[in-house]
Amino acid sequence: MKIVMIGAGNLATNLGKALLDSGNDILQVYSRTLRSASALAGLLGGSPVTDFGSISNDADVYIVSVRDNVIADIVPKLCRGREEKVFLHTAGSVPMSLFEGMALHFGVLYPMQTFSKSKLLNFNEIPCFVEGNDDFAFETVNSLAGSISSKVYLLNSEARKHLHLAAVFACNFVNHCYSISSDILAKHDIPFDVMLPLIDETARKVHVMSPKEAQTGPAIRYDQNVIRMQSDMLRNNPLIKQIYEYMSVSIHHTYKSEGE
Amino acid sequence: MKIVMIGAGNLATNLGKALLDSGNDILQVYSRTLRSASALAGLLGGSPVTDFGSISNDADVYIVSVRDNVIADIVPKLCRGREEKVFLHTAGSVPMSLFEGMALHFGVLYPMQTFSKSKLLNFNEIPCFVEGNDDFAFETVNSLAGSISSKVYLLNSEARKHLHLAAVFACNFVNHCYSISSDILAKHDIPFDVMLPLIDETARKVHVMSPKEAQTGPAIRYDQNVIRMQSDMLRNNPLIKQIYEYMSVSIHHTYKSEGE
Known part of the structure; x- marks a missing residue:
């Protein structure tokens, strides 16, 4: 799948690398700072982006891995104009409903692990908890998660x-x-x-x-x-x-x- | 060496087994209850004892592995009449000076690990912290610890x-x-x-x-x-x-x- 990563922190770095290694195509990496965006884009083979106007419309999936306290600001800007795409976030404590009204197909891919940029992990043993708002979103997130981990579980936002x-x-x-x-x-x-x-x-x-x-x-x-x-x-x-x-x-x- | 174990809990069980496996002779195991004393004595090949009057005078070393809050009661009874032997305790927070005035040669063998009776551990990698009040006690505890672990450190009671x-x-x-x-x-x-x-x-x-x-x-x-x-x-x-x-x-x- 073609993926745009929003965020370039510890989780985005580890997840992006696992997605790349399992055959996905990382088109772009967005971060507020060019330095962070470039560092991860360099690792993942995509282009760095620092403004939402430059985010590509060509991806299948947009994955938001940013701090929980900025995610609500980012989602409306990200979804606007590409409502038919699949949007995922990776946060444990943010409900999937965050995307409601902003996009048609959305879900969550929560890899439960402690990530550091300096220690890239083998995703195969990392439990990934997924959900989707409809069949299309669920199939997408389930297949993405299944491509990187052998431990994929369906779990709703409350649990x-x-x-x-x-x-x-x-x-x-x-x-x-x-x-x-x-x-x-x-x-x-x-x-x-x-x-x-x-x-x-x-x-x-x-x-x-x-x-x-x-x-x-x-x-x-x-x-x-x-x-x-x-x-x-x-x-x-x-x-x-x-x-x-x-x-x-x-x-x-x-x-x-x-x-x- | 010939050893009497005082206590039959998690630490005594693991330490006693390691001492036996490294060629030491466990003469007796003391515990308040016959059930505990017998269980560990059975594992270690010694006799169970439940009263201080029956403790043998034939051991080289007496090792006290009991709860920190009963150790002070036990030591005077244990040392009386065999003051020339070597006495050790295994507690992290009890100073070596506990034995002062009760015995001539004494020290500490503190294996820093979490022990359960149901999970016997290989002692070789367990850091053991030792001290002795004189050369004889130190040589004894250092050699005992060295027989079961490759990680023996000299450390005083305060540290x-x-x-x-x-x-x-x-x-x-x-x-x-x-x-x-x-x-x-x-x-x-x-x-x-x-x-x-x-x-x-x-x-x-x-x-x-x-x-x-x-x-x-x-x-x-x-x-x-x-x-x-x-x-x-x-x-x-x-x-x-x-x-x-x-x-x-x-x-x-x-x-x-x-x-x-």
Whole structure:
């Protein structure tokens, strides 16, 4: 298919590369800055574009991968004059209905993964959640997603919203925990690398048991001495101290009814 | 070496098995309950013990792996009458000085990992942090640790305390984030398995970039619409809502000074 990519961030970069590699043709890459548009267009073999007037009418599909808080501004400008095309966005928490009244055929392709421009991923194992407003849009998004991933699921906007919230906990907040851990180690001149076997095993464990069965540590043992001491060690960083305390209380609450 | 294990929990089980497999002799396993003592003694080929009067005087090393909040009660009973032996504990947040006045030779062997009885781990890649109060204790713990792991580090009690706090964030709180994620998915009949590729990639990423470089999601993009909506989705669970909000604010604070 002929595709125009709107956006040149982490997700657009990884998705665009996967679409190109699976035989699609990326005509153009739009970004607000020429630098970003050119960088991704260079990778994908299309032309960089920085104004909506220059966007081609020749594509089959227009894929919007921009920050959730600018997507609503972009969609009307993008759809105008090419209402019969297929428009997709890639956001977890934005409903498909965003396109309503702007286009005839539209849908969502949400690849649930953490993307960085500097680390291009193999899409085959990335779960992609799709929906379309009619048969034509659905067939298009389903076929596009199927060309890059072996894990394509139909999911409506309401359920996707909850999936995205679950992903924020399982990825974004997890990574922030890594980051807090790394800051604590750095202050005591311990290299972050010593933490990697623990990080890996924590992730591996939930492949073979539920997160509840996998839980360990002072909070589930309700080791009050340790919890009090560790909380006190964070006294100079009130925000991290709050996170520590709420996490510990939440772990304790989750398990106390189940015994230990 | 001849070893008596005090404790039969997750850590004692994994450590005892590794010590046995590397050629050490586990004479006895002590636990408060015969059931726990017998289960681990069966695995390790020693005898189960449930009272301190029956603990053998024939071991070279006594390893205490019990909850942090009972360790102080156990140590005086354990050391009495065998002060010339080597005593070790395995806790991250308990100082080595706990043994002072109770024994002559003592130290710490802290294997930094998340252990479950049902998932026995290969110790070779597990970082073990050791210290000893004198040459004899240090040589003993260093050699024991070296027999089971290729990653043995000398670390004093004060630094180990910070290491343990860092591990609580990188493992225990991470797993609780998985657990919250799993609860959100379960409520919407989405299997937790769809989250595994994201969980794996989140862990893999910090092998090749720092957690700060790896951060993605609504909070770092400061997508206020999404943050507000997701926080509101958690309104029926005030504790999880607080965790969501503190995490989001903390991520935003961490990165706002660096642009983004």
